[in-house]
Amino acid sequence: MHILITGAAGMLGRKVAARLVRDGLAGREVSGLTLVDVIVPEPPSGFPGRVDCLAVDLSADGIAQRLIDGRPDVIFHLAAIVSGEAEAEFEKGYSINLDSTRDLFEAIRRAHLADGYRPRLVFASSIAVMGAPLPYPIPDTFHTTPLTSYGTQKAICELLLADYSRHGFFDGIGIRLPTICIRPGTPNKAASGFFSNILREPLVGKPAILPVPDSIRHWHTSPRSAVGFMIHAATMDLGAVGPQRNLSMPGLSATVGEQIEALRRVAGESAVALIRREPDATITRMCESWAPGFEATRARALGFTAEDSFDQIIRAHIEDELDGQR
Numbered sequence: 504m505h506i507l508i509t510g511a512a513g514m515l516g517r518k519v520a521a522r523l524v525r526d527g528l529a530g531r532e533v534s535g536l537t538l539v540d541v542i543v544p545e546p547p548s549g550f551p552g553r554v555d556c557l558a559v560d561l562s563a564d565g566i567a568q569r570l571i572d573g574r575p576d577v578i579f580h581l582a583a584i585v586s587g588e589a590e591a592e593f594e595k596g597y598s599i600n601l602d603s604t605r606d607l608f609e610a611i612r613r614a615h616l617a618d619g620y621r622p623r624l625v626f627a628s629s630i631a632v633m634g635a636p637l638p639y640p641i642p643d644t645f646h647t648t649p650l651t652s653y654g655t656q657k658a659i660c661e662l663l664l665a666d667y668s669r670h671g672f673f674d675g676i677g678i679r680l681p682t683i684c685i686r687p688g689t690p691n692k693a694a695s696g697f698f699s700n701i702l703r704e705p706l707v708g709k710p711a712i713l714p715v716p717d718s719i720r721h722w723h724t725s726p727r728s729a730v731g732f733m734i735h736a737a738t739m740d741l742g743a744v745g746p747q748r749n750l751s752m753p754g755l756s757a758t759v760g761e762q763i764e765a766l767r768r769v770a771g772e773s774a775v776a777l778i779r780r781e782p783d784a785t786i787t788r789m790c791e792s793w794a795p796g797f798e799a800t801r802a803r804a805l806g807f808t809a810e811d812s813f814d815q816i817i818r819a820h821i822e823d824e825l826d827g828q829r
Contacts, residue, residue, distance in 0.1 A: 504528060504530065504531045504533050504534055504535075504576050504577070505533075505534065505535040505536075505537070505573065505574065505576050505577075506523060506528070506533055506535070506536055506537070506575055506576065506577045506579070506617040507536075507539070507570055507575035507576045507577070507578045507579070508520055508536070508538050508539065508544075508576075508578075508579045508581060509539045509540070509561055509570075509578075509580050509581055509582035509607070510539075510540055510580075510581030510582035510583065510627070511538035511539055511540050511544035511556075511581070512538075512540035512541075512542050512543070512544040512545070513540065513581060513582075513732065514580055514683070514686055514688060515627065515726065515729055515733070516538070516540065516544065516579070516581050516727060517544070517545070517547075517561065518726055518729075518730045519528050519579055519581070519726075519730055519733050520536060520538060520547045520771055521547045522543075522728070522730050522734060523536070523547075523734075524536075524547040524548075524549060525549075526734075527798065528577065528734070528737060528738060529737075529738040531747075532552075533550075533552060534552045534553070534733045535552050535553045535554075535555075536550065536552065536553070536554045536555070537555045537570065537573060537575060538554065538555065538556045538557070539557045539561065539582070540557075540558065540582065540799070541559070541560060541694070542558050543557070543558040543559060544556045544557075546736075550636065555573075560603075561582050561599070561603040561606070561607065562598045562599055562602050562603035562606065564579070566606070566614070567603070567606040567607040567610040570607070570610070571607070571610040571611055571613075571614050572614075574614070574622075575622055575635075576622055577622060577623045577624075577625070577737050578607075578611075578622050578623070578624045578625070578673075579625050579733055579737070580604065580607060580624060580625065580626045580627065580654050581627045581753075582599070582603065583599060583600050583627065583634075584596060584599045584600060584653075584655075585653070585693040586631060586651060586653040586654075586693050586694050586695065586707055587693055587694040588627075588654050588787045589651070589653035589656065589791070590652050590653060590694075593652060594650050594798070595632055596653060596656060597652070598679055600653065600656035600657065600660070600662060601656045601709070602626070604626075604660045604663065604704070605660075605663060608663055608667050608672070608673075609665070609715045610671065610705060611672055611673050611825060612666070612670075612672040612673075612694055615671070615672045615673070618708070620650060621671065621672065621673055621674060622673050623673070623675075623737055623741075624664070624673045624674065624675040624676070625672045625675075625733055625737050625815075626661075626664050626675060626676070626677045626735045627678055627679060627680060627733075628657045628660065628661055628677040628678060628679045628680065628740065629653070629654065629657045629680055629750060630659060630678060630679050630680070630681055630682070630722055630751065630793075630797070631649060631651055631654030631793075632646060632647040632649050632654050632657050632658040632661060632679065632685070632749075633645060633648070633649070633794050634647075634648040634649045634650035634651075634654065634792065635650060635791075637724070637792075637793040637794055637795065639720075639756075639795040639796055640756070640795075640796045640797055640798045641751070641794055641795075641796065641797045641798065642797075642798050643751060643797075643798060643799070643800055643801045646762065647661070650792055660677070660747045661677045661748075661749040663821060664676075664677050664748055664749065665677075665746065665747070665748045665749065668748050669735075669746060671743060673713075673720065673814060674741055675748055676736045676739075676741055676744060676748050676749075676750070677748055677749035677750065678732050678733065678736055678750060678752060678798050679750060679751045679752055680724070680729055680732070680752060681722040681724040681752055681754035681755075681797075681809075682695045682698055682721055682722060682723050682724075683699075683723075683724060683726055683729050684699045684702070684723045684724070684762075684816060685699045685702045685706075685724065685725070685726075685746065685816065685820040685824075686696045686699040686703070686726065686789075687703070687726065687820070687823075687824045692783070694786065694789055694790075695721070695777060695790075697711075697713060697714055697715070697786070698721065698759075698762070699724065700712070701763070701766075701778050702762060702766055702817060702820070703760070703820070704777065704808055705770065705774040705775065705777040705778060705827065706766075706770055706774060706817070706820070706821065706829050707773075707825070708777070708827070709777065710777045710778075710779055711777060711778050711779070712761065712778075712779050712780075712781050713759065713778050713779065713780050713781070714781055714782060714783035714786045714787070715759060715782070715783070715790050716759070716782075716787065717758060717759045717760030717763065718758055718759070718760065719759045719790045719791070720756060720757065720758045720760075720795040720796070720797065721751045721756070721757070721790065721793055721794070721795065721796075722754045722755070722756055722794050722796050722797060723754055723755050723756075723757060723813075723816065724752065724754040724755065724809045724810065724816075725809075725810055725816045725819045725820070726752070726819075726820075726823070727819045727823060728753075728754075728808070728809040729812060731807075731808065732752050732807055735806060735807055739805065739806065742746060743805060747790055747801075750799075750801055750802045750805070750807070751797045751798075751799050751801075751802060752797075752799060752802050752807055752809065752811050753797075753799040753802055753803050753809040753810070754796070754797065754799070754810075755809065755810055755813060756795060756796030756797075757805060757813050757814065761777055761813060762813050763778065763821055764818055765813035765814045765816075766813075769814055769817045769818060769821075770817070785803050
């Protein structure tokens with residue numbers, strides 16, 4: 504089985520590749536990996552098959568076609584620029600998040616028309632496709648009315664994915680990811696980055712800045728669960744999904760205050776003391792328009808699962824990123 508991962512140098516791409524190397528996919532051994540990003544992705548350790556690690560701009564002419572010429576059986580399309588960057592750099596956001604996705608879809612369509620090629624395609628969408636005013640919890644039937652460029656780009660891609668799947672060009676599913684917390688590594692340009700920062704840094708004895716009130720509520724999942732979503736989406740029977748190919752994933756609705764209390768329970772008062780409150784009215788206004796939580800009834804019925812508490816999310820980070828130590 505040959506698998507293509509775009510955005511493979513990112514946190515989720517690296518973790519998906521590692522899981523595939525460890526477990527295979529649906530009982531089948533992965534024989535080849537094509538890992539693509541704007542920087543050269545690192546090959547996963549311990550993989551005996553062929554790995555092609557490519558540093559390319561997916562929005563450049565001919566790149567999507569080049570990737571599809573290898574006829575990957577499964578495609579994880581994770582490449583994107585994050586919310587804050589997409590909002591600040593309008594043209595870049597549409598080029599990377601929308602145009603490159605359309606190019607990829609078109610390359611698959613042409614291959615399908617040429618020889619019947621029809622891969623499974625898993626698309627990393629976002630809860631940013633929803634926009635205020637939002638109920639709580641948000642039902643699966645709620646309309647997509649994004650209020651950011653990033654959310655708009657993801658919503659357009661969702662429509663394209665459903666239509667290309669309807670025509671049979673590929674077997675696609677869109678995974679609306681909650682905010683992933685705790686993200687390992689260093690802070691990125693995502694406007695939601697502080698949700699991870701206020702936990703990740705204190706766990707290793709470093710200070711963190713909190714720009715919003717404790718009352719801000721949002722929808723979260725761990726990197727471990729996010730990888731599980733992707734693997735399940737790549738292996739499940741999409742006949743049960745039907746024509747509505749984009750699913751809001753399960754997660755955990757929590758306030759910032761509840762995050763901090765979970766940190767206190769797991770890591771103690773000394774960790775909480777490292778959080779420094781520096782209110783930012785702009786970030787607070789943005790957060791107040793974000794999704795507070797979803798029913799995710801369809802996704803749960805289809806076998807997607809996530810954590811039940813922030814204590815579990817913090818402990819998953821300690822196990823996966825800190826070798827179980829802190």
